[in-house]
Amino acid sequence: MTTTSQQPDGNRSPTSEDEQEQQPKGVRRVLAWVGVAVLAGAASTLTGLSEDAIGWGVDAVRAPFTDDKPAAPISVRIEQADPYDNCLNQEGMVFPGSINDLSGFGKVHAGPKPPVTTEKQQQSLRDRRAWDAAHGAIPSDMTTIYVHVQGKSDQSVTLTGLSINVRETEDAPSGVRMTYTPGGCGDDNESRFAVQTDRRSPRVSFINGRSDSGDKRIEGFPVRVTTQDTENLELVAYSLHKDTRFTFSLNWVSGDRSGSYEITADDGQPFEVTSSKNAKTYSYTSWENNKVAPDPSETWDGTIPYAARRH
8 A cells, every 4th residue: 555645735737647647456455453463363353443434415424423443542523525515615426327327316316405404304315325326426526525533532642644545546437427506605614635536646735724713724734632622624535537436544643652544434435536527417406396407517627626726
């Protein structure tokens, strides 16, 4: 596994080199401590291989701080933005195949929009997510991952950096890109980072952000956390040319200890994002009974998504 340290690289336009760049397909991370346990003849069952990472929901799905990586002195809660939420600058979903394969899209996506508060609304959300997964949907062009970090004690833990681990890179699929534009949008107080996942050596760059007090941040790392002081990271991962699967590594130091915490999607699986360059764009509108129609105004233009740009 190749780990790339976080180094600000600014924004630059994609080049032909970026378009050709790929990581070896099918590379899988081998947890070093598992190998150590095997060599030591350990016979006990190993647990805690992944954090309680959750998938996207309408607006964003919430989960409590998790505690299932006892070696790390931090607890981490993960959210992934709803790919259809244009308020969060998301770009929709890419479905392989043709529009004829998505004949039930409008019906299943006619459920409630945020906030999701009742059990009926939550079931509608689960049905939508299951339908999208069954039809092979992939976040289009960018995906935003929120990482909320908290120390486990009063002893401060210093977060020293963030890197991306690209697991697979493939050609962007042809098919259908589906987008939706909701109503009013709010603001957030996170430290935003961005990374182009389909570069040969992708690097995570600090973009901008504000603290919970509203103060503008002037840099990304290092950041200290305790049980009382938490940190919210907004990770914008985008792909201009390829389909990529990836995880993140968050580095930490506490006293004479140091380590890396892997940030993953559901069940320890990698996140995924694909360029929509080969897909035909459609949109659906809730005020017309979720009518689905071609939308050339949302066609892929090859530029860095708005949320990943410096402002």
